[in-house]
Amino acid sequence: MARYAPLLALAALCAASPAAAQRTGEVAGRVIDADDGSPVATAAVRALGTVTTAFADDSGRFVLRGVPAGPRRVLAERIGYNPREVGVEVIAGERVEIEIALEASAVALAEVVVAATRHAQSAMESPVSVSILDEEQVMLRVPDTAADAVAYAPSVQFVGENINIRGSSGYSRGTGSRVLLLIDGAPSNAGDSGAINWDLIPLTEVTRIEVIKGAGSALYGTSALGGVVNIVTAGPPRDATARIRLRGGFYDDPPFSDWIWSNQTLGFGSVEASYGQWLGPFGFWVRGGRWIDDGYRINSDLERTNVAFDFRLGGAADTLALSGTWAREDYGAALLWCMRGECEDTGQLAFQPLRVAFSAEDDRTRSDKGRLNLTHRRRWGRRLNSFLRLSYQQNDWKSDFGDELLGSVADSYGGELRFDWEPAAWLFLTLGADAGYDDVDANLFGKHDMSDIAAYFQGEFSIGSWLTLTAGLREDAVRVDGASYSDQLSPRVGLVLAPDPRTRVRASVGKGFRAPSIAEFFTSTQVGGFLVTPNDSLRPETSLAGEVGIKRLVSSWLSLDVAGFIYDFDDLIVADTTIDRVQATIDIQFQNKPEARVAGVEVDARLSFFRDKLQGGVAYTYLHSEDKATGEPLPYRPANLVTATGTLFLGGLELGADYRFASAFEAVQVFTDPRTDPLVPMNVLDLRLAYRFGRQTIRFIVDNSTNYAYTTIERNMEPIRRYTAALELEF
Amino acid sequence: MRKPSIWLIPALGLATILACSDGLEPVPFQGASGTVTFIGEAPDSTEWVRLAVYRELPQTPLDLLDFVAFSDTLSLSLPAAPYVLALDTGTYEWLPVIWKAKDTPLIPSALRVIGWYTAGGAPFDAPESFDVTANQETPEVNVIGDFRTMLTVDEVLALMWGG
Numbered sequence: 001m002a003r004y005a006p007l008l009a010l011a012a013l014c015a016a017s018p019a020a021a022q023r024t025g026e027v028a029g030r031v032i033d034a035d036d037g038s039p040v041a042t043a044a045v046r047a048l049g050t051v052t053t054a055f056a057d058d059s060g061r062f063v064l065r066g067v068p069a070g071p072r073r074v075l076a077e078r079i080g081y082n083p084r085e086v087g088v089e090v091i092a093g094e095r096v097e098i099e100i101a102l103e104a105s106a107v108a109l110a111e112v113v114v115a116a117t118r119h120a121q122s123a124m125e126s127p128v129s130v131s132i133l134d135e136e137q138v139m140l141r142v143p144d145t146a147a148d149a150v151a152y153a154p155s156v157q158f159v160g161e162n163i164n165i166r167g168s169s170g171y172s173r174g175t176g177s178r179v180l181l182l183i184d185g186a187p188s189n190a191g192d193s194g195a196i197n198w199d200l201i202p203l204t205e206v207t208r209i210e211v212i213k214g215a216g217s218a219l220y221g222t223s224a225l226g227g228v229v230n231i232v233t234a235g236p237p238r239d240a241t242a243r244i245r246l247r248g249g250f251y252d253d254p255p256f257s258d259w260i261w262s263n264q265t266l267g268f269g270s271v272e273a274s275y276g277q278w279l280g281p282f283g284f285w286v287r288g289g290r291w292i293d294d295g296y297r298i299n300s301d302l303e304r305t306n307v308a309f310d311f312r313l314g315g316a317a318d319t320l321a322l323s324g325t326w327a328r329e330d331y332g333a334a335l336l337w338c339m340r341g342e343c344e345d346t347g348q349l350a351f352q353p354l355r356v357a358f359s360a361e362d363d364r365t366r367s368d369k370g371r372l373n374l375t376h377r378r379r380w381g382r383r384l385n386s387f388l389r390l391s392y393q394q395n396d397w398k399s400d401f402g403d404e405l406l407g408s409v410a411d412s413y414g415g416e417l418r419f420d421w422e423p424a425a426w427l428f429l430t431l432g433a434d435a436g437y438d439d440v441d442a443n444l445f446g447k448h449d450m451s452d453i454a455a456y457f458q459g460e461f462s463i464g465s466w467l468t469l470t471a472g473l474r475e476d477a478v479r480v481d482g483a484s485y486s487d488q489l490s491p492r493v494g495l496v497l498a499p500d501p502r503t504r505v506r507a508s509v510g511k512g513f514r515a516p517s518i519a520e521f522f523t524s525t526q527v528g529g530f531l532v533t534p535n536d537s538l539r540p541e542t543s544l545a546g547e548v549g550i551k552r553l554v555s556s557w558l559s560l561d562v563a564g565f566i567y568d569f570d571d572l573i574v575a576d577t578t579i580d581r582v583q584a585t586i587d588i589q590f591q592n593k594p595e596a597r598v599a600g601v602e603v604d605a606r607l608s609f610f611r612d613k614l615q616g617g618v619a620y621t622y623l624h625s626e627d628k629a630t631g632e633p634l635p636y637r638p639a640n641l642v643t644a645t646g647t648l649f650l651g652g653l654e655l656g657a658d659y660r661f662a663s664a665f666e667a668v669q670v671f672t673d674p675r676t677d678p679l680v681p682m683n684v685l686d687l688r689l690a691y692r693f694g695r696q697t698i699r700f701i702v703d704n705s706t707n708y709a710y711t712t713i714e715r716n717m718e719p720i721r722r723y724t725a726a727l728e729l730e731f
Numbered sequence: 732m733r734k735p736s737i738w739l740i741p742a743l744g745l746a747t748i749l750a751c752s753d754g755l756e757p758v759p760f761q762g763a764s765g766t767v768t769f770i771g772e773a774p775d776s777t778e779w780v781r782l783a784v785y786r787e788l789p790q791t792p793l794d795l796l797d798f799v800a801f802s803d804t805l806s807l808s809l810p811a812a813p814y815v816l817a818l819d820t821g822t823y824e825w826l827p828v829i830w831k832a833k834d835t836p837l838i839p840s841a842l843r844v845i846g847w848y849t850a851g852g853a854p855f856d857a858p859e860s861f862d863v864t865a866n867q868e869t870p871e872v873n874v875i876g877d878f879r880t881m882l883t884v885d886e887v888l889a890l891m892w893g894g
Contacts, residue, residue: 255754256756256757258757259757339817340760340762340764340815340817341764341803341813341814341815342803347757348759348760348868349757349758349759349760350758350759350760350761350817351758353755581798581800581801584801584803584804675758675761676758676817678755678758680753680754680755683754708754709754709755709756710754710755711755717755
């Protein structure tokens with residue numbers, strides 16, 4: 001208890017300052033576009049020197065309450081506009097009306113982010129690095145799932161199924177993700193493996209994706225060791241709105257004729273539709289989607305169905321919401337490409353990257369996933385908000401690998417109660433507790449359960465108009481199979497310096513942890529040449545993570561975000577892999593690696609030219625990873641990552657290109673013969689064209705336009721060139 | 732600040748990377764291939780039959796486990812089971828067919844040799860070496876396995892070296 005004393009004392013001190021509240025007033029007004037006077041909805045407005053942020057409504061109106069009396073500077077920010085400060089004289093007990101005109105800018109940095117501090121704030125004010133994809137950026141490349149959109153965020157790379165933020169996860173077939181997926185704030189990683197099921201996300205209703213880099217355990221506990229991806233879905237539309245997205249296309253031939261495996265045109269398509277509106281105090285949207293994909297290689301076909309809903313009752317001050325998603329996937333499970341002699345040979349090649357072994361051509365996986373999320377938000381007066389969440393998620397999958405039938409059913413229950421309290425204008429406190437329980441029954445794990453009970457606390461302190469301090473900690477108690485609680489304390493401190501409205505300097509340091517998933521503890525199976533043995537002595541992995549960064553709007557056409565970061569891991573859980581040449585198996589066991597380090601630098605530049613007719617961005621990340629015991633690089637981490645994007649706007653026409661580069665891994669774990677398993681960089685250029693007419697959009701995309709052949713994990717070739725057309729309709 | 736200088740940096744970088752990065756390409760198979768023709772009936776106790784390849788002839792029983800590569804399990808349902816072995820360049824002196832019984836440990840004394848690659852094709856003639864050259868497949872390295880003569884490792888050494 002003693003370790004909480006300083007923060008509790010501070011909280012008590014803040015609560016004991018009612019006199020200060022008497023000397024406050026309100027600042028209200030409108031945020032408008034400087035060019036045409038139209039309202040700028042969702043602009044973030046903040047009185048400097050306070051932590052209170054208000055967001056402009058659809059008419060641009062905002063109200064800042066509890067602003068200390070006296071001369072104040074009020075800052076308004078929104079993505080797509082330059083931030084602007086205005087001076088105002090706040091009078092105690094009165095409301096002052098102001099109008100703030102923002103100038104449009106394609107490179108401004110002021111997006112809204114929730115997940116960084118667990119309440120809405122400008123991304124400029126976040127003490128940790130964040131990348132935000134808004135609705136347009138999410139849909140820009142006609143993604144199949146949300147993963148296709150997240151893959152273009154700076155410092156993000158997918159290695160097989162594993163999302164890596166700053167090289168956090170490496171590769172372990174999705175198991176034990178070090179990135180936490182939140183859907184509207186609710187943890188949504190699978191209860192058995194900890195993997196992320198991207199097909200659960202109702203893509204057409206996503207309004208924003210927040211990628212929080214760095215350890216998020218101080219707020220979110222386990223799984224957030226390497227970052228957080230928060231999917232924010234739209235609320236029900238005010239007026240009756242129907243949306244339809246039709247998408248279809250085909251794969252090109254492989255880049256080399258010896259790799260052709262089918263003389264058919266391999267196609268794919270999907271249809272998604274949603275409808276929503278408010279009816280008095282009740283609002284809703286419902287949606288459904290269906291996908292079919294022939295796949296670009298043997299046994300990679302897929303069928304997917306997804307339905308989702310969001311029901312809301314009440315208004316801004318008191319909202320009850322029930323949302324849910326159910327998704328089914330049935331897909332060919334191509335584990336490894338085939339080597340000479342294992343499949344039909346063309347050209348006497350060492351390997352056929354688009355074929356699998358004859359014995360694996362019928363391997364399939366079918367999964368059903370569902371989630372329900374019940375939330376209640378309530379505003380208790382001007383300074384206190386509460387949030388209650390109850391959630392349930394099921395992950396049920398079966399894989400048929402010929403002789404081996406694998407399957408798992410994981411039921412996950414969660415709950416959370418949080419209070420956001422603003423006892424003084426310069427202080428914002430977040431206090432909460434959450435609990436989760438996973439019940440797993442699997443023929444490859446056995447029957448196991450895991451529970452996690454946690455309490456967390458965070459304070460944001462605004463000191464003058466130029467400094468905001470954040471301090472928080474979280475205590476988790478994790479138990480597996482009813483035994484051995486593992487206590488984990490995850491503190492984090494951060495600061496944001498604001499030397500001028502266009503610049504923010506941030507720094508943070510914190511501890512993180514991740515409890516081993518049930519799959520890492522208990523998997524015992526032999527399938528497809530892989531022999532996985534359990535290790536019930538695994539310990540939670542921990543990290544000490546720090547970063548410093550600076551965001552600056554350099555000019556009307558250039559903004560920069562530069563950050564340096566370092567993660568020191570203890571007991572990093574890795575899939576220790578050895579090849580048994582005699583038994584012809586790849587033996588895998590999850591083990592703790594005593595010490596490891598990932599450090600790096602990232603630069604994110606946004607550019608705009610010709611009165612914003614040409615917009616783009618370039619992000620570069622340098623990563624250094626090291627197993628401190630051996631000095632060797634950690635597997636599946638590239639040293640260099642680049643993402644670049646550019647769009648030319650010509651009336652309703654948009655021409656764009658997106659580029660991703662990742663240098664070849666310095667180390668992989670399984671197949672290391674450079675002749676038969678060459679390591680190559682990722683080097684993918686996508687082209688796109690869109691035409692908008694009213695609320696409708698037609699898009700044409702060429703993914704991997706150079707038909708570049710590459711892998712991110714051994715013996716698994718990434719998608720070849722494909723052409724996609726999409727029609728997005730809104731009524 | 733002049734805009735073009737900044738814009739050109741990523742553009743040039745992108746062009747350079749696109750021009751210089753080599754992706755996956757077809758890789759010619761390098762190794763040996765052929766068939767294993769079986770004579771006689773495989774015992775009911777058979778767990779697997781495989782080819783093993785060695786740089787040098789065995790001198791001691793323990794050398795039986797010092798192979799360069801092991802083939803996948805050979806199909807016993809075919810009169811002539813095809814095989815491929817991916818190998819480094821060089822000369823390989825011994826290519827025996829190894830038999831293993833069910834429920835036995837993988838130790839030299841528990842294994843049996845039922846033939847090896849020879850010049851004339853007879854399963855237990857003098858071993859014949861074969862070469863693997865860069866980016867080439869050495870075909871027709873055919874072997875006969877005789878289930879009627881299953882030699883222990885000591886019998887193999889005696890046959891090779893006398894005594």
